[in-house]
Structure formats: structure tokens, C-alpha cells
Amino acid sequence: MLADEVSPGLAIVILAVLLAFRYLVYPTLLSPLAQIPNAHWSSPISRLWILGIRYTRRENRTLHALHRRLGPVIRVGPNELSIDGIDSVRTVYQGGFEKPDWYSVFDNYGYLNLVPCMFSTGPAAEHSARKRFISNIYSKSYIQSSQSASAQSREILYGRLLPQLQDSTSEMQAPHDTDMYSVFMATTMDFIAAYIFGLENGTNFLQDKAFSDHFLEHYKARSDFSFFDQELPQLAWFCREIGIPFWTVDAANKELGDWCMRLCDVTKKASTMNSPSAIESCDKPVVWNALVGGLAKEKKTSGSSSVLYPTALTNFDLSVASELFDHVLAGQETAGITLSYISWRLSQSIDLQADLRAELLSLAPNMRLDQDRPASMPDPKQLDALPLLHAVVMETLRLHAPIPGYQPRETPELPCQIGPYVVPGGVRIAASAYSLHRDEKVFPKPEVWDHTRWLTSAGDEEERKKRNRQFWAFSSGGRMCVGSNFAMHEMKLTIAAIYSNYTSHIVDDAGMAEQSDGYTGRPAYERLFLRFERVV
Numbered sequence: 001m002l003a004d005e006v007s008p009g010l011a012i013v014i015l016a017v018l019l020a021f022r023y024l025v026y027p028t029l030l031s032p033l034a035q036i037p038n039a040h041w042s043s044p045i046s047r048l049w050i051l052g053i054r055y056t057r058r059e060n061r062t063l064h065a066l067h068r069r070l071g072p073v074i075r076v077g078p079n080e081l082s083i084d085g086i087d088s089v090r091t092v093y094q095g096g097f098e099k100p101d102w103y104s105v106f107d108n109y110g111y112l113n114l115v116p117c118m119f120s121t122g123p124a125a126e127h128s129a130r131k132r133f134i135s136n137i138y139s140k141s142y143i144q145s146s147q148s149a150s151a152q153s154r155e156i157l158y159g160r161l162l163p164q165l166q167d168s169t170s171e172m173q174a175p176h177d178t179d180m181y182s183v184f185m186a187t188t189m190d191f192i193a194a195y196i197f198g199l200e201n202g203t204n205f206l207q208d209k210a211f212s213d214h215f216l217e218h219y220k221a222r223s224d225f226s227f228f229d230q231e232l233p234q235l236a237w238f239c240r241e242i243g244i245p246f247w248t249v250d251a252a253n254k255e256l257g258d259w260c261m262r263l264c265d266v267t268k269k270a271s272t273m274n275s276p277s278a279i280e281s282c283d284k285p286v287v288w289n290a291l292v293g294g295l296a297k298e299k300k301t302s303g304s305s306s307v308l309y310p311t312a313l314t315n316f317d318l319s320v321a322s323e324l325f326d327h328v329l330a331g332q333e334t335a336g337i338t339l340s341y342i343s344w345r346l347s348q349s350i351d352l353q354a355d356l357r358a359e360l361l362s363l364a365p366n367m368r369l370d371q372d373r374p375a376s377m378p379d380p381k382q383l384d385a386l387p388l389l390h391a392v393v394m395e396t397l398r399l400h401a402p403i404p405g406y407q408p409r410e411t412p413e414l415p416c417q418i419g420p421y422v423v424p425g426g427v428r429i430a431a432s433a434y435s436l437h438r439d440e441k442v443f444p445k446p447e448v449w450d451h452t453r454w455l456t457s458a459g460d461e462e463e464r465k466k467r468n469r470q471f472w473a474f475s476s477g478g479r480m481c482v483g484s485n486f487a488m489h490e491m492k493l494t495i496a497a498i499y500s501n502y503t504s505h506i507v508d509d510a511g512m513a514e515q516s517d518g519y520t521g522r523p524a525y526e527r528l529f530l531r532f533e534r535v536v
């Protein structure tokens with residue numbers, strides 16, 4: 001027998017040689033990825049370097065600087081690439097490159113049995129089956145003509161938000177009373193929850209600050225600790241198995257998940273009570289209706305042959321809750337961060353506020369408050385077409401993208417061409433809005449906030465096209481943000497409502513200039529104190 005002839009010493013040597021070949025020689029010299037510039041000398045053999053960068057939250061600036069030095073494709077780990085040029089971005093995000101397991105932290109209800117949502121779904125077929133139900137109600141034309149959305153916005157802006165700003169102008173208030181970061185987080189939550197569940201069964205975070213703050217705290221715990229689940233899932237699993245608690249994440253997830261489940265239950269009860277509200281009132285649960293209606297139809301027509309059968313159709317209520325929970329979370333924070341940065345940038349220039357107000361008052365009807373007439377809602381198409389408002393929002397999304405971080409995908413089974421390199425299947429590959437939005441060839445002086453770059457008068461047709469192509473705040477391709485039209489609409493409305501009647505001034509903006517590094521980028525201290533003054 002072989003084992004009798006080979007001495008233990010020799011066996012160890014052979015094993016060492018094999019291991020050295022597999023883990024040192026092959027990845028550094030022979031792997032197809034060996035052609036690609038390394039982010040760090042150790043990148044071909046170990047993930048340690050990139051995990052360290054990620055854990056200490058230095059990824060955006062580190063990789064951006066490396067791309068400028070080494071080119072648009074770099075190797076950050078043995079099996080992981082970072083890309084920066086818009087052409088490779090198109091290749092990767094236009095289709096065929098699916099989301100890896102990294103996104104499974106966005107599966108919800110882990111304590112019940114992980115339930116995927118559209119955002120976390122990997123396989124393309126399953127993803128498009130889910131997307132079919134809801135893409136219509138999130139389309140621009142649907143949102144712009146929805147009377148329910150309009151009625152909801154009216155109540156949230158005129159019934160809740162503006163009265164708060166009005167109170168804040170009173171002499172009684174201390175300058176540190178109006179933290180606009182938390183006000184905007186509450187506003188965006190109320191917007192998305194109303195669209196999903198209807199106004200009455202949605203949230204009222206604007207008028208329930210205590211619960212709103214409590215929610216944000218839990219949400220923060222959930223996202224602060226996702227590193228281990230995303231980057232080292234085996235370790236996280238092992239820790240949980242042997243009883244090392246991930247209690248902050250797990251408890252926060254449970255509380256938030258239960259909360260969303262209650263919203264779903266209430267909506268379900270109301271819908272069986274009043275027969276699916278076809279009436280275009282503010283209480284119509286637009287998203288809930290579309291999703292539940294779509295899933296029910298799928299169950300009836302395709303049943304167990306549906307791609308959604310094993311995940312969504314067998315556990316109907318849970319899968320509805322998981323999907324809607326994701327929209328609530330994805331919709332609140334991103335738009336809340338952006339509104340905070342827009343109002344911060346506007347507060348730095350009274351002149352810009354005056355120009356913007358002039359443009360807003362040109363709307364007919366406009367959002368000016370008058371003692372002797374009820375407040376009106378503007379025509380959504382007119383609002384969307386205002387050039388200065390659009391430029392201010394776009395520039396803020398460019399420089400302060402709320403998701404500045406890496407959006408990983410996986411190369412498909414057959415080798416593919418990325419720039420000059422041929423890359424095999426199963427490699428993690430990612431681009432970031434942070435880097436794409438700082439390409440000086442497209443955005444000269446990229447660190448400067450300058451809304452005029454987005455005015456139609458800026459540059460020729462070719463440059464305009466280049467700018468729009470490079471804009472990546474909502475990602476691109478089939479997995480692009482499904483809520484982008486909803487977000488643009490609610491943000492433009494909110495800014496229009498505020499700046500038609502108020503000017504804002506900075507009281508305390510500590511931390512705003514430091515947007516945290518990570519998948520989502522929040523202002524460092526998550527607060528922004530502004531003072532509002534009525535325009536007369």
C-alpha cells in the first residue's frame with residue numbers, strides 16, 4: 001500500500017508543495033486573474049487586506065485612489081475584482097452577472113426561516129418574476145398620475161411637515177430643536193409607508209418622534225453589524241451555532257421585522273373589510289395591492305410550476321412582509337440622507353435659495369402658503385421639469401450618493417471580457433457610485449458641489465450624455481433601483497414645499513462634510529440642525 005511506502009515526512013512535504021501550489025503559485029502566477037493589477041501585494045493570496053479596509057471603513061477612498069493609479073480593473077482579493085470605467089460597468093450591470101450571496105443579509109425574517117425579497121434575489125428568472133408585480137406602480141407615469149400618491153403627499157407635507165417647520169420658527173424653540181436629519185427620515189418613512197400601506201395604515205413618524213428615533217436606533221444596529229454576515233458568513237454562522245450572540249443585529253432585526261408584519265396584518269384586515277380599495281383615496285395601499293394581487297394570480301395560474309413557488313408562494317404572508325419590509329427600509333434611509341444633504345447645501349447659499357424659490361413659484365399652481373386659500377399640489381410633470389430643482393437634486397446625489405459603496409455581482413459561468421482581461425466565472429466584481437461620480441474627465445473638480453454642471457446650458461450635447469451615463473446613484477441595468485422615480489418625486493415635492501415658503505440657515509452642521517464610508521453613506525453624526533425663517 002502507498003501509505004506504507006511513503007514516510008510521514010515525505011507526505012508532509014508533498015502536502016506542503018500541493019498547498020503552496022494551490023494557494024500561492026496558482027493564484028499569483030497562473031490564475032487568469034494574475035494579469036490584473038493587484039490592489040495590494042497580498043490580494044492574490046488572501047482577502048485579509050480588503051477585509052481590513054472594509055472593516056475599518058476606508059474602502060471608498062482607498063479603492064478610488066488605487067483605480068486612479070492602476071486603471072479601471074483591479075484585483076482586490078484572490079477571487080474579487082473592483083471596476084471603475086463606465087464601459088466595464090455596463091458589461092457587468094447590463095445583465096447576466098447575478099447578485100452573489102452577499103445580498104442574502106437582506107433576506108428578512110431570519111428567525112422564522114429566511115425569506116428573500118426582490119432586492120436580495122440572485123437568479124435572474126426569479127428576480128424578474130418578482131419585479132413584474134411591482135414595476136408598474138413604481139413607474140414614473142404611474143406615480144405622476146396617481147391620485148392616491150398625490151393625496152398622501154398633500155397630507156404628509158401640509159398636514160405634518162410644514163406645521164413642524166412653522167412651530168420651529170417660534171421664539172420658544174431652542175436653536176437645537178430642529179434636527180432636520182431625523183425630520184427628513186420621518187418624512188421619507190411616512191411617504192413610502194403611505195404608498196405601500198395607505199395613509200391611515202402606514203406610519204406617522206413625523207408626529208411620533210419618540211418611536212421614529214427608536215426605529216432609527218434599531219435600524220442602525222442592524223446595518224452597523226452586517227459586516228460579518230456579508231463578508232464572513234461562515235464565521236458568523238459558526239459564532240451563532242456555538243452561542244456567541246449577534247444579539248444587536250438579531251434583536252434589532254426581530255423587532256423591526258415584527259413591526260412591519262403588524263403593518264401588513266392591519267392592511268390585510270382593512271382590505272378584506274372594504275374590498276380591495278379601487279377608490280383612489282389616500283388610504284389606498286398601492287404597493288400592497290399590486291404585490292398581493294400579483295402573487296395571488298401567480299399562485300392561481302402557475303401554482304407549483306412557478307419559479308416563485310418554493311420561496312414566495314408557499315409562505316404567502318411572510319413573503320409579502322419580507323418584500324414590503326425591504327421597500328420600507330430601502331425607501332426611507334436613502335431618500336432621507338439625500339434630503340438632508342440637499343437642505344444642507346441650499347442652506348449654504350441664500351442666493352441659490354432665492355433663485356430656487358423664484359423657479360418654484362413659477363409653478364401653476366405653486367406650493368405657496370396663503371392665509372386665504374387652501375394649499376395646492378403642483379402638477380407632477382411640471383415639477384419634474386424644473387431645471388434648477390433637478391440640478392440641485394442631481395448634484396447632491398452625485399457628490400453625496402446615499403449608496404456610495406460597492407455593489408457586488410458575480411461573473412457568469414463562461415469566461416467574459418472585462419476591459420482588456422478575460423475573467424472566468426464565479427468571480428466577485430463590483431463598481432461604486434463613489435468612484436464613478438468622481439471621474440474628473442466627466443465631472444471637473446469632482447469634490448466641489450456645483451449644481452450648474454447639471455443645467456441644460458452646461459456643456460454640449462456630448463458632455464450632457466456623458467454626465468448622464470456616468471450618473472450611478474440608482475445603479476443601472478436590470479437591478480437598478482426600482483424606487484428611483486418614487487424617490488425623485490417625493491424629494492422634489494418635499495424641497496418644493498419647504499423652499500416655496502421658507503429660507504433655511506445652518507445652526508450646527510458638524511459631521512455633514514464627513515459622509516461615512518460603507519455600503520450606505522450617512523452623515524458622520526446623523527444630525528443636522530437648521531433654522532427656518534418664513535419668507536414674507
Ligand code: HEM
Pocket residue numbers: 118119120131192326327328330331332334335338401402403406407408472473474475478479480481482483484486487
Ligand atoms: C434617493 C433615494 C434612493 C437611492 C439613491 C437608491 C439607490 C439604490 C441602488 C444604488 C440600488 C441598487 C443596489 C445594489 O444593487 O446593490 C437600489 C435598489 C433598490 N431600491 Fe433604491 N434607492 C433609493 C430609493 C428607493 C426607494 C424610495 C425605494 C422604494 C421602493 C427603493 C427600493 C429599492 C429596491 C426594491 C431595490 C432592489 C431592486 C432590484 O433588485 O431589482 N429605493 N436602490
Ligand SMILES: *[C@@H]1O[C@H](CO)[C@@H](O)[C@H](O)[C@H]1NC(C)=O
Pocket residue numbers: 198200201266267270283284
Ligand atoms: C386601516 O385603514 C382603514 C381605512 O383604509 C381603516 O378603516 C382602519 O381602521 C385602519 N386600521 C387601523 C388599525 O388603523
Ligand SMILES: *[C@@H]1O[C@H](CO)[C@@H](O)[C@H](O)[C@H]1NC(C)=O
Pocket residue numbers: 357361368369370371500501502534535536
Ligand atoms: C409664503 O411665501 C410667499 C413667498 O414665497 C409669501 O408671499 C407668503 O406670504 C408666505 N406665506 C406664509 C403663510 O408664510
Ligand SMILES: *[C@@H]1O[C@H](CO)[C@@H](O)[C@H](O)[C@H]1NC(C)=O
Pocket residue numbers: 057058060061399400401404434513514515516517518521
Ligand atoms: C469616503 O471615505 C472618507 C474617509 O472615510 C470619508 O471622509 C468620505 O466622506 C467618504 N465618502 C463617502 C461618500 O462615502
